[in-house]
Amino acid sequence: MQIELRNIHKHFGPVRANDGISLRVQSGTIHGLLGENGAGKSTLMKILSGYLSLDSGQILVKGRPVSIQSPAQGIRHGIGMLHQDPLDFPAMRVLDNFLLGRGSRLRQHRARAKTELLQLADRFGFPMDPEEMLSTLSIGERQQLEILRLISLGAETLILDEPTTGISTPQKVQLFATLHRLAAEGRSVIFVSHKLEDAEELCHRVTVLRHGRVSGEIEAPFQSAQLVRLMFGQDLPPSERATIPTGQPVLQLDHVTLPGPRFSIPNISMTIRAGEVIGLAGIEGSGQRLFLHACVGLVRPSSGQILLDGQDMVGQSYHHLLKSGMAFLPANRLEEGLVEGLTLAEHCILTDRENMPFFVRWSEAREKARQKISEYNIQGTPDSPIESLSGGNQQRALLSLLPSHLRLLALEHPTRGLDVESARWVWDMLQQRRRQGTAIVFTSADLDEIRERSERIYVFSGGNLSGPVDATETSTTELGMMIGGKAYEIA
Amino acid sequence: MNNELLRTLATVVAVSAPLVYAGIGETLTEKAGVINLSLDGSILLSAMGAFATAYLTGSLFWGFVVAALIGAAVAALIAFASISLRQDQVAVGFVLTLLCADLSSFLGNPFVHKPGPAIPNMPIPILKDLPIVGPILFSQDLVVYGSFLLILLSWLWTFKTQPGLRLQGIGERPEAAFARGTNVNRLRFFYTVLGGALVGIAGAAYSLDIKLGWSHNHTAGNGWIALAIVIFGGWHPLRVAFGAYLFGGLKALGSVMQRVAPGVPTQIFQAAPFALMIVALLLVSGNVLDRLLAYLPRRTRQRVTSLVRSSPPAALGKPFVEE
Numbered sequence: 001m002q003i004e005l006r007n008i009h010k011h012f013g014p015v016r017a018n019d020g021i022s023l024r025v026q027s028g029t030i031h032g033l034l035g036e037n038g039a040g041k042s043t044l045m046k047i048l049s050g051y052l053s054l055d056s057g058q059i060l061v062k063g064r065p066v067s068i069q070s071p072a073q074g075i076r077h078g079i080g081m082l083h084q085d086p087l088d089f090p091a092m093r094v095l096d097n098f099l100l101g102r103g104s105r106l107r108q109h110r111a112r113a114k115t116e117l118l119q120l121a122d123r124f125g126f127p128m129d130p131e132e133m134l135s136t137l138s139i140g141e142r143q144q145l146e147i148l149r150l151i152s153l154g155a156e157t158l159i160l161d162e163p164t165t166g167i168s169t170p171q172k173v174q175l176f177a178t179l180h181r182l183a184a185e186g187r188s189v190i191f192v193s194h195k196l197e198d199a200e201e202l203c204h205r206v207t208v209l210r211h212g213r214v215s216g217e218i219e220a221p222f223q224s225a226q227l228v229r230l231m232f233g234q235d236l237p238p239s240e241r242a243t244i245p246t247g248q249p250v251l252q253l254d255h256v257t258l259p260g261p262r263f264s265i266p267n268i269s270m271t272i273r274a275g276e277v278i279g280l281a282g283i284e285g286s287g288q289r290l291f292l293h294a295c296v297g298l299v300r301p302s303s304g305q306i307l308l309d310g311q312d313m314v315g316q317s318y319h320h321l322l323k324s325g326m327a328f329l330p331a332n333r334l335e336e337g338l339v340e341g342l343t344l345a346e347h348c349i350l351t352d353r354e355n356m357p358f359f360v361r362w363s364e365a366r367e368k369a370r371q372k373i374s375e376y377n378i379q380g381t382p383d384s385p386i387e388s389l390s391g392g393n394q395q396r397a398l399l400s401l402l403p404s405h406l407r408l409l410a411l412e413h414p415t416r417g418l419d420v421e422s423a424r425w426v427w428d429m430l431q432q433r434r435r436q437g438t439a440i441v442f443t444s445a446d447l448d449e450i451r452e453r454s455e456r457i458y459v460f461s462g463g464n465l466s467g468p469v470d471a472t473e474t475s476t477t478e479l480g481m482m483i484g485g486k487a488y489e490i491a
Numbered sequence: 492m493n494n495e496l497l498r499t500l501a502t503v504v505a506v507s508a509p510l511v512y513a514g515i516g517e518t519l520t521e522k523a524g525v526i527n528l529s530l531d532g533s534i535l536l537s538a539m540g541a542f543a544t545a546y547l548t549g550s551l552f553w554g555f556v557v558a559a560l561i562g563a564a565v566a567a568l569i570a571f572a573s574i575s576l577r578q579d580q581v582a583v584g585f586v587l588t589l590l591c592a593d594l595s596s597f598l599g600n601p602f603v604h605k606p607g608p609a610i611p612n613m614p615i616p617i618l619k620d621l622p623i624v625g626p627i628l629f630s631q632d633l634v635v636y637g638s639f640l641l642i643l644l645s646w647l648w649t650f651k652t653q654p655g656l657r658l659q660g661i662g663e664r665p666e667a668a669f670a671r672g673t674n675v676n677r678l679r680f681f682y683t684v685l686g687g688a689l690v691g692i693a694g695a696a697y698s699l700d701i702k703l704g705w706s707h708n709h710t711a712g713n714g715w716i717a718l719a720i721v722i723f724g725g726w727h728p729l730r731v732a733f734g735a736y737l738f739g740g741l742k743a744l745g746s747v748m749q750r751v752a753p754g755v756p757t758q759i760f761q762a763a764p765f766a767l768m769i770v771a772l773l774l775v776s777g778n779v780l781d782r783l784l785a786y787l788p789r790r791t792r793q794r795v796t797s798l799v800r801s802s803p804p805a806a807l808g809k810p811f812v813e814e
């Protein structure tokens with residue numbers, strides 16, 4: 001089904017998410033929509049599927065202008081979207097998820113829907129148990145269900161927003177095969193991604209977005225250099241690996257077993273030295289978070305010993321550990337790291353552990369906040385509520401609030417949701433910390449980030465820990481394979 | 492079975508009927524993701540309105556209609572404040588609780604302790620002669636039969652129909668329901684008002700049937716119990732109904748015990764049902780149950796878990812903003 005977008009504009013407050021985008025997708029093709037985080041891809045696709053309304057512009061389906069005001073209208077025009085964060089119902093059954101939103105008849109026709117779901121699943125080779133609770137499925141399986149659901153609703157244009165994040169390598173292979181098949185059946189597929197290699201491998205044609213505009217459109221075969229130039233404006237500088245000498249052991253884990261809710265991670269032994277960076281790779285929920293929590297004393301191991309600077313830290317209070325130079329930066333910045341509703345100045349007061357007068361010294365706090373703003377280049381004022389800052393600035397604020405001397409810094413997805421410049425800035429800050437002898441442990445969903453930024457890499461896969469892998473000698477593919485369950489011990 | 496036991500059980504079924512109406516009404520509202528906290532007040536106000544209407548017009552029917560309208564109107568206020576103005580549901584609900592209670596005292600003053608009409612008993616032919624269930628279930632009145640029907644219908648609606656799936660969806664994950672073509676806020680409005688109407692009927696069921704007449708704070712406390720029963724019932728219509736009957740049964744047991752053991756202070760028997768409800772709540776939601784369930788085979792476990800487990804609708808109390 002041919003789709004055309006003409007001069008689409010959409011802004012959120014001052015942010016021009018889509019600034020005059022035009023795009024044409026031919027039927028029977030896989031069309032890539034490439035761009036770095038924040039380029040406006042999701043916004044454009046939400047507009048096309050009816051999830052968001054547009055400010056101005058025109059949508060044409062099969063050459064005829066249409067108005068798509070709601071997802072229901074989108075599907076009526078044959079446009080179905082798989083959202084970046086799967087929009088489904090974990091607390092309900094697979095079949096309920098499949099049924100929900102199919103017309104407004106009174107009866108459910110469960111038996112009929114079940115047969116249809118199983119037939120479809122069979123056709124695409126997806127394993128599917130209709131009575132299973134959705135929460136027990138992996139992200140990849142939930143994606144598969146969504147694809148089947150959209151197809152059964154008659155979607156002729158299928159939009160997939162960043163579908164390869166968080167799924168295993170075999171699931172990705174299967175996904176790509178499915179998309180090829182859908183295209184061969186005459187449907188159009190719009191594949192949204194910020195990953196070059198995915199787009200190169202899969203797409204017939206790629207449109208690149210940058211800062212809310214189309215920066216170029218290319219036909220396969222693609223040249224990576226050209227795509228990179230369109231995405232980022234210039235070639236990515238080869239990442240220079242800072243050589244920072246490692247020092248004394250900071251954290252030592254000795255045959256530690258960590259108890260988790262779904263699985264426990266047995267027998268971890270490792271040593272983290274001052275100035276060293278350890279990357280933790282794995283699909284979300286494979287145990288990295290548990291491990292990070294254990295490193296900073298938020299989770300108590302069920303057996304084994306964790307030494308911080310040679311001292312047993314098991315059983316110490318979190319407060320004590322913070323005092324001895326630990327810090328943890330969670331991924332949910334607003335939920336666990338910062339206090340929504342408080343300003344930057346108030347955060348300065350909260351986190352100042354050395355100097356705690358009974359009455360708050362407001363002018364001092366504001367002055368301190370102003371210092372941090374200029375030192376850490378935060379876009380905001382001492383009195384702006386923390387949630388009004390953008391993601392990058394919230395991360396800057398969090399970093400600015402860390403105590404000046406740290407032994408160990410544990411970070412969860414330190415650059416998630418940040419634009420390239422902010423992400424680079426965050427790592428510059430972290431490099432400075434390393435030079436002062438701070439050891440860094442971090443998780444990331446971005447394998448390139450892990451490969452570039454860490455020295456040793458550990459891979460989590462369903463509660464199994466493998467590694468360490470030398471970051472300079474591994475490849476993204478190898479890590480991907482390990483994450484996908486093909487873990488092997490590397491001496 | 493002896494006659495007295497049958498009669499007690501029949502009474503339990505009858506006195507629990509208003510709690511069934513209110514509990515299921517609130518369940519529907521909360522399933523949609525909205526909390527109507529005003530139950531205690533709106534039951535009072537609608538009980539008063541029902542009695543006053545029936546007293547003045549002599550019509551029981553109009554009494555129930557007015558009560559339903561009052562309940563619906565209070566709920567509509569909550570829906571408007573929380574959905575349209577995006578105010579805090581708990582705060583608005585709480586203020587309305589107090590407001591409605593005071594209003595019922597003020598407006599109901601002329602009707603205090605007046606004799607009024609009552610719903611007549613209406614045993615169902617043939618069914619009433621069945622052993623055991625006949626006297627317990629089928630020698631009641633229309634209001635009680637209505638509560639049976641409501642239990643059945645609300646369960647069927649929520650779990651067996653297509654609109655019921657949408658209802659679950661908007662309370663679980665409104666963004667996802669929206670992506671599937673649901674007008675989330677309109678539906679939430681609808682279920683809040685519908686639930687409110689049922690709460691209103693609960694009020695009428697008190698003043699025109701179960702606790703006849705009107706006095707200041709006539710039904711006070713029952714709204715809070717209904718709210719607790721919804722949690723106890725894990726937002727599942729059948730379990731909520733079970734909770735209502737359990738509570739009614741515990742209260743009846745209290746008055747029996749009072750006769751059996753006259754030496755014990757009466758307050759103990761009056762308070763016992765609440766304490767027992769808390770214990771039951773702990774059993775349902777605690778680890779004890781998890782351990783027991785772990786012995787079941789996987790498939791059965793999923794089923795049993797979904798039947799006995801209480802987890803609130805994931806988006807309960809959270810407003811939904813269309814982008």
Ligand SMILES: Nc1ncnc2c1ncn2[C@@H]1O[C@H](COP(=O)(O)OP(=O)(O)O)[C@@H](O)[C@H]1O
Pocket residue numbers: 012015016017035036037038039040041042043044814
């Ligand atoms: N609901 C929203 N409210 C405010 N800003 C938004 C919203 N959605 C997206 N944005 C902003 O619009 C820009 C484009 O976002 P998005 O379309 O999600 O980018 P992409 O999918 O390419 O990463 C970003 O700067 C983002 O912060």
Ligand SMILES: [Mg+2]
Pocket residue numbers: 038041042043084161162
């Ligand atoms: Mg996106």
